[in-house]
Amino acid sequence: xxxHDATSDEAEKLAQSPEDLEAAGRKLDAQKAGxxxxxxxxxxxxxxxxxxxGRIEVRGAKNLATKAMVAALLGKSPSVLRNVPxxxxxxxxxxxxxxxGVLITRGDDPGExxxxxxxxxxxxxxxxDAHAGSSRIPILFCGPLLHRLGEAFIPDLGGCRIGDRPIxxxxxxxxxxxxxxxxxxxxxxxxxxxxxxxxxxxxPYPSVGATEQVLLTSVLAExxxxxxxxxxxxxxxxLICILQKMGAIISVEPNRVIFIEGVPELRGYDHRxxxxxxxxxxxxxxxxxxxxxxxxxxxxxxxxxxxxNVFRKVGGDFDVHDDGIRFWHPGGDLKPVTIETxxxxxxxxxxxxxxxxxxxxxxxxxxxxxxxxxNRFGFTDALNKMGADITVYKDGLSDPRRRVKxxxxxxxAVITGPVPLRGADIEVPDLRGGFSHLIAALTAEGQSKxxxxxxxxxxxxxxxxxxxxxGADFVFES
Ligand code: EPU
Numbered sequence: 396x397x398x399h400d401a402t403s404d405e406a407e408k409l410a411q412s413p414e415d416l417e418a419a420g421r422k423l424d425a426q427k428a429g430x431x432x433x434x435x436x437x438x439x440x441x442x443x444x445x446x447x448x449g450r451i452e453v454r455g456a457k458n459l460a461t462k463a464m465v466a467a468l469l470g471k472s473p474s475v476l477r478n479v480p481x482x483x484x485x486x487x488x489x490x491x492x493x494x495x496g497v498l499i500t501r502g503d504d505p506g507e508x509x510x511x512x513x514x515x516x517x518x519x520x521x522x523x524d525a526h527a528g529s530s531r532i533p534i535l536f537c538g539p540l541l542h543r544l545g546e547a548f549i550p551d552l553g554g555c556r557i558g559d560r561p562i563x564x565x566x567x568x569x570x571x572x573x574x575x576x577x578x579x580x581x582x583x584x585x586x587x588x589x590x591x592x593x594x595x596x597x598x599p600y601p602s603v604g605a606t607e608q609v610l611l612t613s614v615l616a617e618x619x620x621x622x623x624x625x626x627x628x629x630x631x632x633x634l635i636c637i638l639q640k641m642g643a644i645i646s647v648e649p650n651r652v653i654f655i656e657g658v659p660e661l662r663g664y665d666h667r668x669x670x671x672x673x674x675x676x677x678x679x680x681x682x683x684x685x686x687x688x689x690x691x692x693x694x695x696x697x698x699x700x701x702x703x704n705v706f707r708k709v710g711g712d713f714d715v716h717d718d719g720i721r722f723w724h725p726g727g728d729l730k731p732v733t734i735e736t737x738x739x740x741x742x743x744x745x746x747x748x749x750x751x752x753x754x755x756x757x758x759x760x761x762x763x764x765x766x767x768x769x770n771r772f773g774f775t776d777a778l779n780k781m782g783a784d785i786t787v788y789k790d791g792l793s794d795p796r797r798r799v800k801x802x803x804x805x806x807x808a809v810i811t812g813p814v815p816l817r818g819a820d821i822e823v824p825d826l827r828g829g830f831s832h833l834i835a836a837l838t839a840e841g842q843s844k845x846x847x848x849x850x851x852x853x854x855x856x857x858x859x860x861x862x863x864x865x866g867a868d869f870v871f872e873s
Pocket of ligand 1: 457458531532560561562563564565566600601602603604605626673743744745767768769826827854
């Protein structure tokens with residue numbers, strides 16, 4: 396989280412009511428004239444209603460780079476990861492790796508990280524504890540640390556509050572490999588008194604994290620592992636490519652089955668991280684909602700196909716180029732859609748929040764069935780405050796046209812449009828919801844103050860600079 400500067404008291408007084416917003420507007424004018432407005436680095440004032448136009452680059456995926464960094468622990472020699480985004484989740488993982496003796500150096504290209512695990516060592520529990528609540532990635536240290544050190548301590552996990560986010564699949568799988576797990580007040584402690592052995596595992600749901608857990612544990616486990624009902628997201632396939640470069644033997648079979656033949660040792664890898672599909676979809680949705688035209692560099696069609704279909708159905712247009720995809724609003728009315736979020740190759744749960752903002756501008760009623768997490772519509776409260784017409788059904792909605800198997804805890808959001816959004820004072824609740832708030836503020840008429848921006852830095856690299864490149868009208872003081 397960004398630290399507040401000395402002027403935060405003043406900033407807190409800003410934009411609490413329409414009158415305050417007006418005051419914020421006057422301050423904005425003052426700032427344009429050269430004076431500082433007194434915002435903290437966790438806040439931004441956005442003057443909406445201006446289309447985003449221009450080109451930005453998307454780098455490596457948060458949801459691959461962080462896991463690839465953990466994989467480096469498994470190698471006997473150093474690894475080089477390229478295209479690493481400058482986001483706080485990466486820094487959290489780097490901090491944890493450093494605590495365990497991994498030497499991290501940066502190349503001339505700031506996105507190039509060298510991770511040397513030659514001197515991996517047990518870290519002090521108190522130091523690890525300092526990372527409690529900061530990310531969900533530490534759970535993936537279990538297998539690699541058990542292999543390297545015979546023991547692991549994992550602090551309480553963080554990540555977005557979008558549901559219970561249990562770790563039962565992870566722990567059940569680790570036990571099958573032979574890990575002994577003790578739950579402590581501040582985290583979990585693991586040992587493997589008889590080493591880790593290959594296992595037959597069927598996940599109750601194709602969980603991304605649990606699939607990664609099995610991959611990172613099985614590659615050095617003795618014997619074979621068969622994983623059924625595995626997640627097959629592109630980031631998982633990229634992680635498998637990394638592990639194969641390290642010497643692992645992994646085959647991805649039809650029907651979500653993955654076979655892993657354990658090997659006695661692995662070496663380091665040299666790899667360029669796959670691009671961030673979630674960031675790409677977020678900027679595409681921002682282009683659509685603001686009636687803009689944004690070229691998102693570094694993006695590939697294949698991993699975006701499901702998103703691109705929906706983008707087109709809603710009325711957006713795109714052109715695929717060798718070095719990225721151009722997304723734009725071609726004019727005319729946007730059309731409503733019905734979407735069910737799902738595991739890959741379905742429509743990602745992380746894509747719905749930015750798209751919902753564009754759907755507030757569509758002519759008619761859209762429905763989103765959220766089937767992956769049980770609480771991922773909290774961000775819509777702020778959109779309604781800005782004038783949107785969104786009703787959330789906390790127990791979901793029956794719909795005979797559904798294709799995704801209904802889950803017990805799912806919810807649905809019904810979005811009626813088009814409605815003009817108006818500027819408001821809003822607070823970022825979680826990563827993807829937060830980015831959708833930025834899009835809403837950019838789309839709205841008038842001025843918005845968006846606070847708690849630090850959460851967005853967890854997963855969106857240099858987003859303030861990118862807003863600037865796209866011609867957004869805002870005030871931000873770092
Ligand atoms: N689940 C369990 N038990 C478990 C693990 C998962 O019940 O032990 C449930 C979850 O509660 C959820 C579902 O399974 O209902 C899917 O969770 P999954 O394990 O697939 O998610 P994750 O690994 O925790 C990753 C991404 C998320 C992304 C999901 C789905 C990372 C760090 N996070 O989470 O990304 O939404 O996969 O694709 O890779 C984000 O980037 O904003 C984000 C939340």
